[in-house]
Amino acid sequence: MKNFSVMTLMCLLGGGALADTHQVRLDVSPVYSVLKSxxxxxxxxxxxxxGFKLESDRRRAGVNLAIVMDKSGSMQGEKIKRARExxxxxxxxLSPDDIVSIITYDSTVNVLVPSTKLTDKQAVITAINGIASGGNTALFAGVSKGAAEVRKFLDRERVNRVILLSDGLANVGPSSPGELGSLGKSLIKENISVSTLGLGLGYNEDLMVQLAGASGGNHLxxxxxxxxxxxxxxxxDDVLSVVAQEVDVRISIPKGIRPVRVLGNDADINGQDIVTRLAQIYSEQDKYVIVEVELAAAETGSNLKLATVSVTYANMKTHxxxxLSGGVRTSFSDNDKKVAASLNHKAMADVVALFSSEQNKLATKFLDEGDLMKCxxxxKENVxxxxxxxxxxxTDSLRLKxxxxxxxxxxEQLQGVTSNQDVKANLARKSLRYYQNAVDVQQRASNAPTLKDK
Amino acid sequence: MKRRPLILIVMIVVLPLTALTWAALRVAESEQIVVRQRFRQLMEVRLHDVNANVALFFENTERSLNQITAIDHFDVKQLRQVIRTQPSILQMFVLSPSGRITYPDPGDIESLNGRERLFLVQAAKMFTGRDLKEAIVRSEHVKNVSGEPSAEEGNRPAIRERRVSTSSRTFPSPVPQVMQELQAQQQVQAPSQLVEDAYRVAPVQNIAEFTESSGWFVWYWDRGLNLIYWQRRSSGHIVGCALERARWMADLVAHLPVTVDSATENVRRVATRVRLVNTSAESVYQWGSFEPDYAQPLCEVSVVAPLASWRLQCFVPEDQLTAGTGRSVYFTLAAGLCAVAAVLAVISVLFIREYARDMRQASEQVSFVNQVSHELKTPLTNIRMYAELLDRDLDGMEDEGTARPRERLNIILSEGQRLSRLIGNVLTFARQQRRTLQLQLGEEIPDRLIQTILDRFEPAFGEQRIDVQLELNAGQTMLLDPDFVEQILGNLVSNVEKYAASGGLLRIESQVSRFESVSGTLHEPSATTTSSFRLTIDVIDKGPGVDASKRGEIFQPFARVSNTLSYAAGTGIGLSIARELARLHGGDVVLMETSEGCWFRVTLRGGPQADAV
Structure with missing residues (x-):
């Protein structure tokens, strides 16, 4: 009842003001700093x-990029033209110091421009202009080759990324979302992210979302x-504004408190230890990991350590x-008002966002089952x-709204739709998956036009 | 006449050509098989090169895995760190020398993370022979409510105690209503006990297989083939790692060639398609610009271990197999056939010209014979006339000494008659060819005509002992061409004399029937009915008869001109002339069916009956 102070340890490391501005700030906080006893x-x-702010005038981190382009038959016409553009x-x-490779695929894969420093932009542009469409969709092979090209110049100091553009279903080679997800999980270990751009209504959003989500890339x-x-x-813009990558977060939960799960992110819960990796933090981005824990009943006035956190990351600015390390404590009270007052708005909003994603997934499940009413x-409940x-x-109402x-x-899209085979249902499903991924991996780049226009 | 040589020529040209074409096609076909075989060998070599490349890939993988698994201190934290940082590894495991699995420890499920638990479940069958999956799937599917694919599964602890929902709702909880309800529903039975039991009951079964110092292990779970690499440490522990399937496939794909853009590709290189297919024959990766529209590859080989159940297939465009030597074979074949056809055509043209010349010569000969015959006619007539006169003179001389000359004279007469018949036939034939035969009707009594003709043969019959039976019933006058009748009958009777003498019998029957002309009554109903006669003469012998197979041919005139003059005088044209004349006379000569000998029936149409009768 006396001291319900919250101990939030911030940025123990890094000396001096200059270093501070080029450091990721760690902030560990519970949803309620005071819990009901x-x-x-x-x-x-x-x-x-x-993430700290990356000054635009300063030299940014180098980029090691593979653009994997679908040139299957369905890309014909407008799509392939726009993709080339x-x-x-x-x-x-990109700058001449950046590394780029262009991979195209239809039924087979063609490494159009092998991984190379971009000293001759015109040659690359000419090669891109020569891309014509036709054939099937060997998506897995395309990504494999793209990742291999990036791996040639794999560099901790660069942003290593594969950008996959596809409008179709993968129909040659491994093609299940699980397999592509596994590939993504494997690539994030090497600090390679895959961003997937799904074009039109024909692509497999599960596959694209899994690949991007598991590897820490964007899905658009x-x-x-x-x-x-x-x-x-x-x-x-995202690729060019990475300030930190290979962000390994270790959260230690003291004995007596059971870590239940990590919301959104893929994490290993080894007993009381939680380990997870975030692929990157963008300039001025607020990234977070939410851990759900279960506490036993505690006495009023007692004080409990909830977690200690240590983070390592590769700073793209200072190379x-x-x-970073930090921790968090909580105290207990039998006063409901005190508990209610201790609500951390930011943490609450993030937890709510992740739960909304879970609800959204549930809605997707009902959509897949054809139960549109339930969906x-x-x-509606989620809204x-x-x-x-x-x-x-x-403080976070804008984001939640x-x-x-x-x-x-x-x-609204699903209003009046009677079958999940409907074009509108397809569009809605893609939008649902996009939403879930964007919330779960805290994607910064957004499909703004789709959101604003309608 | 002109059709037969034409058919002959066509046959001369076409038959050998057909035979040649067939033979050449067979050769080309076998050539093609050889080409295909050679191509297949070539492609197999290529596939073996690819396979060597795959082997190299696995060697490299093996080398790096060997380093990764070279662990002797089995600290869980360290092992987890390895798994977290090594991109190719899905999960590691450690087996004690006694065959117990010590990491991930199935005895302490609580401390394991989701991936380790999942691994224990999936590998249970491999290690213990017990299929845990099915048992757990039942409980898992209730849990998997979020619609998230199974990858998320590892994230969550499999054991979940009954969640205590916050009863007092005086401060807001972020858990949405729907999720609270769902969580209340999903009280999943803990599968940890199942896992623990399975691994406690059975030590690792396959421990016997880990005899060598290191190796690969292939295991199927979760939609396909999984690779496990293991090595035995000096302590007797086995350290293994299950590879992330998607990852090694991606690495293998990255290791294999790409399709080179056809624009930059060497033009001379054959477009092919190589396909790496998995155990269920699905394509994992493919390269080459050829897009096959058929399922059967030209050749395939098994991939090297540990991927021995996968195959490398090679596809080559069908036209590539027939191209090259194949196409030239067809070209040479066509050229050769053209040459042969030309030669044959030339030969047959020469042949035709030769044939035509022969024909011309033959017809010249015929006309020569004709002229000669014509020239012979007058002296022969004179000879016969004087012989007859001599015969009459002898009749007047009632002398014993005339018997011998008379006998000789009869021979002269009969030979003379035969000669004139012969000449008559030749001339008739020639006129027939020129279509100048004309009927010259006169009032005749058929029986008398018949008798006259037979009289001429009398000496010959006597000599050959041919008995002549007559049954003549055509005594009335009718309009006939006596020359025609004589020639027809003469030819028939002479045939009997020549070929049927052995039968010893010649029977001749004659008969006249009357029939009315229909047209007259139609136009002039009041006028007297115009009536015609039909004279029927049957010439029957008991000779050897005519072969059934020859019956159709006997009325055909000789067709070939190469026959000698003497043959032309024979029956070769006799019957044909008889028939031709009979037909001109409004009748016919037909060979009647009879059991023995020959029976020729001559029908002639006589003119209207003379008023006087």
């Missing part, structure tokens, strides 16, 4: 990592080929390997849930 309960710990536009944004949904250049550029009902919590977290708007839009 005398009862078993579940609570959530937010491990936040805030987008790729060329992207090449123009491009409904109309005319948006391609714009969205490609957005992806590129050093940095370490709509859950989306209400997000709106209610937006009022609860005034935006998510509510997205869910509302998906709900």
């Amino acid at each position: 005398g009862q078993k309960q579940t609570t959530w710990i937010r491990v936040g990592l805030a 987008a790729a060329i536009d992207a090449i123009k944004l 949904f491009i409904e109309d080929a005319s948006e391609l250049v714009d969205i490609f550029r957005r992806e590129f 050093e390997s940095d370490k 709509r009902q859950i989306l 209400d849930y997000l709106n209610v919590n937006a009022m609860l977290c005034p 935006e998510l509510a708007k997205q869910n509302g839009f998906q709900l």
